[in-house]
Amino acid sequence: MAEHSESAAxxxxxxxxxxxxxxxxxxxxxxxxxxxxCDGCIGEWRSRYGVKEEMRRKCPICRAxxxxxxxxxxxxxxxxxxxxxxxxxxxxxxxxxHGICQSIARAEEDVGADxxxxxxxxDSRKPPVALPDYVHNxxxxxxxxxxxRWINANRTEDRVNAISSPENMGAPALCTASVFxxxxxxxxxxxxxxxxxxxxxxGTSVFGIxxxxxxxRQVRVDWDVSSSVRLLLSxxxxxxxxxxxxxxxxxxxxxxxxxxxxxxxxxxxxxxEIVNLSARPELNGKTCVTDEYLPDSNQYKVTLETKxxxxxxxxxxxxxxxxxxxxxxxxxxxxxxxxxxxxxxxSNEDCQAFVAALNNNGEIQxxxxxxxxxxxxxxxAELLAELGLDDSPSEPTSGCKAKKSKKKRGGKKKKTK
Numbered sequence: 168m169a170e171h172s173e174s175a176a177x178x179x180x181x182x183x184x185x186x187x188x189x190x191x192x193x194x195x196x197x198x199x200x201x202x203x204x205c206d207g208c209i210g211e212w213r214s215r216y217g218v219k220e221e222m223r224r225k226c227p228i229c230r231a232x233x234x235x236x237x238x239x240x241x242x243x244x245x246x247x248x249x250x251x252x253x254x255x256x257x258x259x260x261x262x263x264x265h266g267i268c269q270s271i272a273r274a275e276e277d278v279g280a281d282x283x284x285x286x287x288x289x290d291s292r293k294p295p296v297a298l299p300d301y302v303h304n305x306x307x308x309x310x311x312x313x314x315x316r317w318i319n320a321n322r323t324e325d326r327v328n329a330i331s332s333p334e335n336m337g338a339p340a341l342c343t344a345s346v347f348x349x350x351x352x353x354x355x356x357x358x359x360x361x362x363x364x365x366x367x368x369x370g371t372s373v374f375g376i377x378x379x380x381x382x383x384r385q386v387r388v389d390w391d392v393s394s395s396v397r398l399l400l401s402x403x404x405x406x407x408x409x410x411x412x413x414x415x416x417x418x419x420x421x422x423x424x425x426x427x428x429x430x431x432x433x434x435x436x437x438x439x440e441i442v443n444l445s446a447r448p449e450l451n452g453k454t455c456v457t458d459e460y461l462p463d464s465n466q467y468k469v470t471l472e473t474k475x476x477x478x479x480x481x482x483x484x485x486x487x488x489x490x491x492x493x494x495x496x497x498x499x500x501x502x503x504x505x506x507x508x509x510x511x512x513x514s515n516e517d518c519q520a521f522v523a524a525l526n527n528n529g530e531i532q533x534x535x536x537x538x539x540x541x542x543x544x545x546x547x548a549e550l551l552a553e554l555g556l557d558d559s560p561s562e563p564t565s566g567c568k569a570k571k572s573k574k575k576r577g578g579k580k581k582k583t584k
Contacts, residue, residue, distance in 0.1 A: 175286040186228045187212065197289070200231035215239070216370025224279060228360045235278040238370060243274040256569045269463040272360040298329035300342060306340055309349040311502055314340070318359065341366040342373045352391045353398055353508050354500045360493050374404035378414045378430060393425045400429065400436030401456055401497075403490030432460030434467060438497060439486040454489055454497055454515055455479070472497045473513045495519055 185192040187208040194206035204212075204227075213223040213238040224233055250267045258264055275386040318326045331338045341361040344352045357363060363370050377395050406414065415430035429435040434457045440449045455469040458478075467486065471477045491497055497518055499510045512518040 172266040198226055198231070198233060199286070200224055200226050200229050202228050214370070216242075216366070217273075218279075232279070232281060235282055236288045236290045238337075238366075239274065239277050239576050240287055241276055241337045243271070245336050246271045246274055248334045249336075258414075278483055293325075295339075296324050296326050296329040298331040298335075299380070300332060300335065302329075302340075303331045303338075303343060306343045306349070306352065307347050309344075309347065309352055311349075311507075312505055313350050313354065313541075314352060315355065315502060325360075326363060327356055327361045336367060338367050341365060342367055342376060345373050345377045345399065348392070348395055350394055350398060351500065353395065355502055356499065357398075357402050357491070358493055363399060363404045372404065372406060372431070373408050374399045375414070378406070378411075378426065379417070379534050393429065393561070394529060396426060396429055399454075399492055403437040428460055432457075434488060435460045436482065437488050438472070438491055439469070440489040441481065441485055442487050444481070444485050450479075455481075455486075457486065472515075474511050494522055496522065 169440070183192045183195050183203055184190065185195070185205045185208055187204050187346075190205075190207050192203055194210050195203045196206050197203050197455045210300055212227055213233060215238045217239070218224050225231065226233060233494075239475070246267055250264070253259065253264050253267065286415050290540060299317070302314060302317045316395075320326075323456050327340065329340055331340075331343065335343075339362070341353060341356050342365065344356060351424075364374070366372055367376065377392050377399065411430055415427045418424075418430060419427040425457070437457050439455055439457055441455060442452050444450050450471070452471040456472060457467040459468045460466075461468060461480070464479050466482050469479050469486070471479065489495075495515060497515065498512065499518060499521060501510070510518075510521065512521065536584075
């Protein structure tokens with residue numbers, strides 16, 4: 168009790184000593200009762216995304232009630248809005264409606280019956296930029312041009328990590344692009360610095376949402392989510408707010424065996440650096456992407472991250488995880504004049520130099536050269552011809568969008584007299 172009194176006295180006296188670790192507060196969070204804690208310490212005491220134990224609703228020192236976090240309130244408002252929307256549509260008997268009602272009950276329990284409906288726990292984090300509804304809708308459509316125009320209109324704000332309104336599930340931009348399978352837009356957002364482990368209003372990471380087949384069924388997607396999962400994994404995505412084992416089991420149960428394979432293995436879908444490969448020492452230091460885990464031999468089928476795209480089978484001892492970053496992304500996608508151009512490199516040094524040059528020139532989305540544009544058009548035409556498809560795919564997974572060729576119109580020459 169004496170220690171509690173001393174901590175309280177320290178706060179009253181203006182000392183920013185954390186009441187948990189008893190050191191200088193890092194990113195201090197001040198509770199309404201007057202006690203102050205490190206953001207990380209109070210976060211470990213009581214998660215921003217839910218409260219499982221009654222004691223953790225109270226201040227660790229004086230036991231005064233801690234108001235709900237912004238995330239808890241956002242989740243509650245999101246669920247209530249979803250429930251109201253379904254009731255307006257006359258849908259009050261579906262499984263999804265009953266699921267929403269259960270989510271509301273859990274959210275209300277986390278917020279607490281004694282919440283005044285107004286007060287939320289303030290924290291030291293910079294509030295995220297609000298994502299306008301029209302931009303959120305543009306992301307859902309895969310309208311890359313409109314999304315990038317809004318992001319680049321004000322680079323002083325962290326617009327690439329903007330969060331949608333509670334009515335739109337408080338979803339980060341990357342989350343929405345991932346759920347709707349817009350791979351090119353996902354890549355562009357990640358290159359611009361989107362947090363691959365950003366969370367939605369209930370604390371679930373983008374990876375956790377996209378790899379959850381039950382959630383994706385509710386969104387009614389008509390495409391295989393494995394491509395989005397692979398991209399997120401290569402950028403270092405981790406499972407937050409959900410169990411990776413449960414997600415793998417659910418995927419297998421639903422017949423999504425490729426997704427289950429990615430979730431089962433430690434390095435499945437990851438970007439890795441090759442090490443200790445005595446058979447081919449020239450490949451040490453090169454990066455690759457692990458395509459598939461081979462459980463019988465405990466090895467991985469990988470594709471080299473070079474222009475040759477050579478496929479190898481390597482053991483886990485020859486692979487070190489090396490997540491993509493905006494400075495070390497392995498390849499680079501440009502968007503210009505409603506088209507995308509993918510640049511591949513034979514070394515990471517070449518890629519890093521390319522990105523560094525763009526950053527030094529202040530170019531967020533650099534211009535497409537005539538050479539790269541012609542090469543991309545030729546490659547796209549050859550691929551489409553090989554696959555027997557038309558020349559206007561809606562969202563090619565290669566990240567390179569073909570453009571319809573325009574026939575030249577020849578005018579009739581005037582007869583000379």
